[in-house]
Structures are given as structure tokens and as C-alpha cells.
Amino acid sequence: MAKAVTKPDDLIFQLRLARSAPDLWPMLDALYGSHPAYAQFRQDLLSALAEAWKDRPADLKQLDLARDLEPDWFQRADMAGYVFYIDRFAGNLKGVLDKLDYLADLGVSYVHFMPCLKPRPGDSDGGYSVMDYRAINPAYGTLKDFKAVAKELRGRGISLCIDLVLNHTAKEHEWAEKAKAGDATYQDYFLMFDSPEIPQAYEKTLVEVFPDNAPGNFTHYPEIGKYVWTTFNEHQWDLNWANPQVFLEITKIMLHLANTGVDVLRLDAVAFMWKRLGTRCQSEPEVHMILQALRACSRIAAPAVIHLEEAIVSPQEMLPYLGRGRHDGREGNLAYHNSLMVQFWSALATRDTRLMTHVLATHFPDRLTNATYATYIRCHDDIGWAITDEDAMALDMSGPAHRTYLSDFYEGDFPGSFAQGVLFQVNEATGDKRISGSFASLAGLEKAQSLADSEHALQRILMGHALIACFGGIPLIYMGDELAMLNDYSYRDNPDHAHDSRWVHRPKMDWDAAATRHSGESAASRTFLGVQHILSRRRATAGLHAAHPTKILPTGHDAIFAVQRQAPTGNILCLFNFSEHWQHVSGGWLRAQGVTQFHDALSYAPVILHGDHLALPPFARVWLI
Secondary structure, three states: OOOOOOHHHHHHHHHHHHHHHHHHHHHHHHOOOOOOOHHHHHHHHHHHHHHHHHOHHHHHHHHEEEEEEEOOHHHHHOEEEEOOOOOHHHOOHHHHHHHHHHHHEEEEEEEEEOOOOOEHHHHHHHHOEEEEEEEEEOOOOHHHHHHHHHHHHHHHHOOOEEEEEEOOEOOOOHHHHHOOOOHHHHHHOOEEEOHHHHHHHOOOOOOOOOOEOOOOOOOEEEEOOOOEEEEOOOOEEEEOOOOHHHHHHHHHHHHHHHHOOOEEEEEOHHHOOOOOOOOOOOOOOOHHHHHHHHHHHHHHHHHOEEEEEOOOOOOHHHHHHHHHHHHHOOOOOOEHHHHHHHHHHHHHHHHHOOHEEEHHHHHHOOOOOOOOEEEEEOOOOEEEEOOOHHHHHHHHOOOHHHHHHHHHHOOOOOOOOOOOOOEEEOOOOOOOOEEEHHHHOOOOOOOOOOHHHHHHHHHHHHHHHHHHHHOOOEEEEOOOOOOOOOOOOOHHOOOOOOOOOOHHHHOOHHHHHOOOOOOOOOOHEEEEEEHHHHHHHHOOHHHHOOOOEEEOOOOOOOOEEEEEEOOOEEEEEEEOOOOOOOOOEEEEHHHHOOOOEEEEEOOOEOOOOOOOOOOOOOOOOEEEE
């Protein structure tokens, strides 16, 4: 009897399952192996993976194959991202289609739609309080609209990133509603307690995320007789990831979103997913096991999709999200380089890059395995001064004093500060003060009193963009930063936003400024053309591929930060002057770092030495080869 011919799709699925099984099953065995329903869970998960693969559109399966052949697609120098809220950028999804030429003009190849799934009504933490993971925010359009935009982006070679919140759902989510109704199955989807004793025991070691408007980590609901874990806000109920059914449900959602045409899933609030009494309940080992297993599921059923893990934690905690130890090369593909952002602002305020050099050289490897950073200067969120006391002490500084200085400086209160920001979530108990504000306002453009002040602000902005473009990873431009948009204080008049100063840097897009972006006259135009040029030069400089090592070099000049990109075709030495004063670097030192041609890949012009020294103007940036 002739042997039955296996369908190619089935064969591909089995091959990918075999490839990722060693990354998947050991993690799930360790997490859930003792659960009484584990055997059934394994079968249900296999069925969910097979069903998602069966439902995957043909064009996405073709993309899967292409990216299997070119797994470094997201590490290449032609990748550059743009991040925006759909309503603030273009009104709705159909409006986004009308603005794609603008994105192409800027030179981006990756767009991140800030939370676009259906949120709870009213205050939704900027969309991160999700009511329905399978529906698009109706204010933006429909799932059909979303798929149409995703397809158009794909046709233009632009990758699409959206958020998938893993730590919590809105209290109005279907699962939460069933839990409130007394369904024990769904109560086990969350972390619910009958009395305050256990929550009080956890609180002893937990930190508060929003101490101003959402103190504590638990909420008592007398109507259901439960204390519910609510790390972020009362309306955001933490999921119980110790329950394998939660893993199964989220995997189904994840693959559903992948099949709509998403290329990058930004996994939100991942550090908080696992709870352990007596700890901060952040970055516990089980978190990394869950994330490795989720990535394995994507590689089986939607391998064109990569994972961006949002963990705004210390350097020591951040790196494992990109895979360290047994998770090396198996966990996140991308993670935010929060430390680079923090150190940029710290060095600008002090005109001193020594702390920046110490932190980035000490805590981060020269290269990563199958992963890279999402580099950024500003985003939708506040800036928390993630500078440890130990790192500060290495430079004979006081950690608490330096963090306070940075908050005061960027609020604009410190004498001589060029910045204008707004405080966010002041914690009187710890002294922690975070900062909100747009790139341009924090860099000095809003407070500029003279042409010289404005020029310095513009040069700070362009230096920041040049830094994230060369550092290694995918540079992310937050909407409006390419036009030097200032703080928007109108949020104070919106009752849903007034309590949250982060809305000061979530303005509506200034399309009037964008219309004159090529004039070269205004701050908006000069910034746009500068960023456009930086991204163009990045695309033309193959040595900036994220897989090539990134080495931080001490320069002997407090104000100069140096990054060496070590490419097979030759080193690229990137220098940045963090002060308003001219700096001079010796030609001998430059030659010792591998500079041979004395050509600036950023300006695409030769570099002239004077007295065998390179002169760097205020806030200069060069990529030397």
C-alpha cells in the first residue's frame, strides 16, 4: 500500500514543533508539571498551536519562511522605528493609511501602534487596561481596518508592533466579570484572597508603581468578599500565571494577534508576572521560563513574529529578558535599553559622561544572541532614574542625591536648568520622583531664551537621535520628537488625564509643522531633516548591524562619550560631545581605536584634524571610520 503523502503545511509545522520543543516543554514541565490538569493542558496547547498554524494566512506563512532564511532581519541597519498613539497621530486606522507616505519620507521601517486593543471605558491607563484582547479599540476602527493597515504596511516593507499586556486585564474583561460573578474557574485566573492577611504579608516587600493615585498593590471589593491583586491601578487585575489555563488563554490570544499581520508583539509589564512571598515580585525566575515558552510557541506557529519584552528595570535585571544563562538566545528578541535613555539624560544634565560610560561598559555585554535592544530617548512613559547607589558610588557620587538632582533639573527647578518637565508619581516615603516631558522640552527648546539656547537644544536633540541610531539595536522615534514638539499642557483640562502628567508628552500630531518639514527654517523642519538624514546614513552604514559588537570606550574626556561598533569590515568610532563647550580629541587616540580613513559616516564627509586633534563643537556627533 502506498504511503500517505504528508501535506507540506503539516510537515513544516511538525519540523518547527520539533525545533522548539526543547525550548518549550522543559519550561512548562517546571512551571506546571505538578498541576493536576497538566496532561490535558499539554494536549490543549498542542491543539491550539496546530489550530493557529492552520488558520495562518498564506502570505504570512510565506513571510515565516522568508524570516526563517534571514533570522537577522530585525537586527539590520535599515531597521528604524516610529511609535505613536493611533488617535493622536491620525485619528483612526483609516487615517493611518493616509499618513504612510510621511513615515516613508522620514525613513522608518517599523511602526508601533500604542495600545490599540479594546480598553475599558474612561481611564484605561493609556490603553493598558484591556477589556478585550481580540477586538480593536472601536474609536480606532475595526479588526478589518486593522488587518488592512497591517497588509499595507507589509507591502511597504514596514513591520508592525502592537502591545499585548501580560500582567493584568481590565476589571471589565470577560474573565474578570465571571470571577466577580463567583465562577471559581475564573477566580483562579486572578489573584484573589478572602482576607487581608496574605495581601498584608506580600505588601511588606512590594513597591508601589503609582503611589500618588493608586497606592498599595491590592484592592478590597466588599461586594464579592475578595481582595484582588492590583499592582498598577484598581481597574487592572493581575493575572495568576501559576495557573496553566492563563498560559493557554494568552497563547491563543498571542497567536490570534500574530495572524492579523502583527510582526512584533510588545509584551507589557512582564517583570510583574510571577509572585513570590518575601520578594518584590519582579523578575522572578519563573517570569523568564514563561517568556521563553511563549517565544517557543510563536516560533512554532508564527515564526515571523518576534517578541519585545517591556521590563523597565535595573541593568542587572534587564539583560535576562534578552536571554542569559539557560535562556540564552531563547527568550526575548528585543528589550528596551532603559539604561541608555537614563544615562543620556544624566550626562546631559551634568555634562559628564563618566557615569554613563561606567554603567554601559560594566553591565552590558558587547553582543547578544539572537536578540538586540530597542534604543530610545523618549517614549510614552515617564523617566524613572534607574541609577543604583552602587553605580553612583563607583564615581564617588551619592545615588539618592544624584537622582534628586536629575528630577529637580528636568522639572526645571534647578538653577541654570535648560529643561522643562513635570513631576510624575512623587513617593514621599522613598524620595523617588519621576519625570514627564517631551524630548524637545526636556532638551531645552521650550525654555530657550535666545538663538544660542535654541541652537543648543536642537543640537542636543539631534545628538540623541544619532546616539540611538548607531548604538546597536532598533532606534525608536516617539511621535513628534522628529518635529521637536513641545510639552502639551492641555491634558490638565481632561478629567481622564489630569491626574497623569505623562499626557504632557502625548500630544496630538502637529500636521501643520509636518507640512513645512522640508523648509529648513523652523525648529520642527531642522529637526525633521536632521533625523531623516541620520536614518538615511544609518541605512547606508552596514557596520551598524545589531549583531556586531558594541564596545563602550573611556575617552579621558569627561564630556565625551565613545561607542565603538566592531564590524568585520572595520571599526566605527562614534563620539558624542555632551557639553556646550568645544572638546578636542587627539589623533593618536583615534588611530589607536582603529580610525584609519578619518571619514565621518554620519555627515558623509572627511574629518580634518588641527594640530593632530579632532575638534568637536557643542553637542557634536560623529561616526568615524
